[in-house]
Amino acid sequence: MIKIKPPNSYFEEDGGNIRIVWRNTLYADFEKNLLEKAIKRKFKIKAELKVEDGYLRINHENKELGNFVIFLIQNYLREFLRNKYTKRRVLYIHEGMNIPLLGYNAFGLIDRGTNLIQVRGSTGCNVSCIFCSVDEGPYSRTRILDYVVDVDYLLKWFNEVAQFKGKRLEAHLDGQGEPLVYPFIVELVQGLRENPNVSVISMQSNGALLNDKLIEELAEAGLDRVNLSIHSFDPEKAKMLMGMKDYDLNHVLEMAEALINAGIDVLFAPVIIFGINDMEAESFIEFARKIGAGKRWPALGFQNYVPYKFGRHPSVKFLSFKKFYNWLRELEEKTDMRPLVLKPEHFGMHKRRFIPLEFHVGEVVKVKIILPGRIEGEMLAVARNRLIEVINTNAKVGDEIKVKIVRTRHGIYIGTPIK
Template sequence: MIRLKLPNSYFEEHDDIIRLVWRRTLIADYEKKELERAIKRKFRISPEIKVEEGYLIINTDNEEVEKFVAFFIQNYLGDRLRNRFTRRKIVYIHEGMNVPLLGYNAFGLIDRGTNLIQVRGSTGCNLSCIFCSVDEGPYSRTRNLDFVVDVDYLMKWFDWVAKEKGKGLEAHLDAQGEPLLYPYIVELVQELRSHPHVSVISMQSNGVLLDEKLVEELAEAGLDRVNLSIHSLDPEKAKMLMGMKNYDLNHVLEMAEALVNAGIDVLIAPVIIFGINDNEAEAFIEFARRIGAGKRWPALGFQNYVPYKFGRNPVIAKPVPFKEFYEWLRMLEEKTGMRPLVLKPHHFGMHPRPFIPLAFKRGEVVKAEVVLPGRMEGEMLAKARNRLIQVINTQAKVGDKIKVRIVRTRHGIYVGTQV
């Protein structure tokens, strides 16, 4: 009897499908019959295959079968890899692909002219918040593909950016979605903690994928702060806002407290939709006080709901001008004594730093090579001058050499149209 389990993974059985769950957030499916046929062709035997307690059980004592099945599964892993939560195909980006990690806003690194560098190792989300600015999650209607960047390759680019930006950096782990979907999140924090240019490591999260073990691992790795997205303290309203019927608010609240107890600072970050959850502001403040959030940084970061062109903009959400929003925050400060609620960069130790020089000028036409499909219909990713360019409204294919007119360069994120 063979009991097979691959590193950082476990198996599940779904009817006639054997599913490999790799590093919690990625999956690959194999038909039970195809595994049985492969074994039969190779060894002229027909063993029974099943899953028990995360192990793949193969009814044979032939050790060569174990080696063969492990090789078979790993050999086809790249083609079958999908995001466990969005079910979208994964493109795994590694050094051998020579894909630049500056220029695109969905993965890689983003420099917005401060000492904070956004670090995006993956795309995708486990929730489908009804106000999501990028239409992420399992119910997305626009996102067709997910990416994962190899941690060593991500750190190679971060090292170059850090040397350009100088010491005293904050590495902020965020995503177009949920950063905890990144399969190497603990290793990434460890690598950043040992980097001589990094002073603070922070992360956005909705908290759903946290558990006691992962909280301890992140604390030991050196994570300093989590900006925790909690949008209601009412379980049913929270499910509605998060767009998921199985959203467990109590678990997230427990994890908020676990983070604080582990020595990781917490900032509660609700998106406020007036008429929906603004009446919970004082309850958020009380919760933050009770768990001891905000020891080194502000305890709360209320955000004003803003509609976005490619986001989900529910009918119930009525935007409020920022002037009114800030007046509301100042009123809360006076009423509750919780300060600061009107947040400024200096509250987080952020200050201006020179941008990494732009590789392109707006309006410029450049020759570029298409290297990856994009995340949306009609979008491809091209590279030129060691930067990525999001090419929109194009029918180009990977490998094509095209001319691109640069239409956006803000914060070193490049968008272009094919000429």
């Protein structure tokens, strides 16, 4: 009997499919009978495949057969990858593809002219918040594709950016979704900690995917702070806001304390929707004080709900930022919790020179389409070693077209096709 279980993986069986789960966040399905037929063609034997205890078992002792099955699975794994939480197809971005990691909002690196660099290793989310600005999660109606960037490739690009930006950088792990969905999150933190230009490593998270083992690994790797998205202390209301019936508020609250006990600072970052959870503000403050959040940075970062074009729009009233900041100041006076009106200096943020823009608004550029985009009518193109999001297009991968650049803000490039 041959037992197969590749590193960081395990097998599951679902009807006629064999599923390999890789690094707990990605999976690929293979038709069991097709694998058995491939073995029969190669070795002229009838093999029976069975999954037990996470292993793929084959009723033969031929080591060459085992190596052949491993080769088949690993060779086609990336082609059939899907996101465990969104079930969407995943494109795996690696160095051999020669895809730039600057220019696009969904993955790679973003420089907004400060000493903070946003690091986005993947897309996809395990929850579907009713106010999500990018319509992410299992119940998304618009997102059709996910990406994962190879960690070594991401760190290589980060190093180049860091050399330009200088020392005392903050590497902030965020994205269009949940950063803990990234399958190499611990390795990413380790690699960033080894970079001499990085002083602080922070991360956004909804906390649901945290566990004691992962927290220990992240602490050892060098994670400094988690901006934790908890939006209500009422379990049912929390489920409603997160858009998930299985959301476990108590688990996330326990993980918040576990983070602090492991030496990782916590900033609570609830999205405030007035009329729904604004009355819980003092409860957030009380809990933050109770568990010792905000040792090096502010303990709370209340966010005002803002409707976005491609996001979800609950039937609530948007409060102006003027009124929102007045509300925060009143809360500061009432609770003596400061600061609640946050400024860049509270996080050691300051202006730094931008990575020079490669394009200007109105410029016409010849580009090559290299990847499908995340929504219908969107494709990704490359020119001058930058990614460009091409919108309102029916172009295909491999096409060379002309686009007019319509946006360059913060080095994120958007173009529309022209004839």
